[in-house]
Amino acid sequence: MSQSIQPDKQTLLFDLDDTLIHCNKYFDIVIHEYLKLMSRWFDDYRVEQQDILAIQSRFDLEGVSVNGFVSTHFPQSLVKCYTFLCEQTGRVYSQADYEILWKLGLSVYEMEVEPYPGMLDTLNRLRDEGYNMYLYTGGETLIQQRKIDQMKLSVYFDDRIFIRQHKTTDALSSILDQLKTNPLQTWMIGNSLRTDVIPALTNGINAVYLKQNNEWAYNLVDVDVEPKGAFYTIDRLTAVPDVIQQWNTKRNDDVI
Known part of the structure; x- marks a missing residue:
């Protein structure tokens, strides 16, 4: 035997x-706030939330594929999406907006985990x-x-x-x-x-x-x-x- x-x-x-x-739930919280901000900023340009989310997600996936799980890849996806939409729509780029989004992206790592x-x-x-x-x-x-x-x-x-x-x-x-x-x-x-x-x-x-x-x-x-x-x-x-x-x-x- x-x-x-x-x-x-x-x-x-x-x-x-x-x-x-x-983990994901905290990113969802930040994305929810992000979409509210972006919708307000790009409301005059008729940019839909689902389009904003699709563009941000594309930059997010590209970033993690290249750089791995670094803390900057998520806020980078937020600001890259913002910059891209400014270029596409003609909205004036704002460094203040950029800094708001960068800080928002990093905030996900400061939340208390469960x-x-x-x-x-x-x-x-x-x-x-x-x-x-x-x-x-x-x-x-x-x-x-x-x-x-x-x-x-x-x-x-x-x-x-x-x-x-x-x-x-x-x-x-x-x-x-x-x-x-x-x-x-x-x-x-x-x-x-x-x-x-x-x-x-x-x-x-x-x-x-x-x-x-x-x-x-x-x-x-x-x-x-x-x-x-x-x-x-x-x-x-x-x-x-x-x-x-x-x-x-x-x-x-x-x-x-």
Whole structure:
């Protein structure tokens, strides 16, 4: 009889933003304020809100694709959209307007973050069941560390935290090389198909996709990688321990 698979030999890498804590909702708040401002400024030029949003989103996606998760890419998308519309409509460009929009864009990083429902229950259960847990998040160190400290996540991850400006297949591969774990006993849990799921499956590890109702367009891509192990889609964080346990039970049954 083969030895059963024990959870204490398994490694879990958790994404942070919109997996353990809220993130997109704060950007939505700023975008709402942005559209109100821009609609007022460009009302005489008959620019519709949906057009403003489409242009801003285009600049946003272009920025993060080139520069990664730097704090300036979001305010840059706001001011680039403003500048573009001034050029297109003939509205007089204002440096004061520019500075208002830049400050508005940066304000998203100053908001107090909130945990996702069930964050503490999920992390407590996984810790108590003996899993090796790591945090792997994208962004600037100071901003991400502030969130980690505010949520007191070092209680669960200690110094087992990776912060990368670019969350790519290569970035995850480098982390996995450091950890030297068994791929089939290693999991990536996150809300992004682009930066969590595809890099995980490409590196041959298990993936849990936490699907969100209102996801950032950057994260939504087709998954064209064949899983070598597990690939689950869930809609609530508290389901993470159950799907991992389900997979462990299945593998134990297969090797007996």
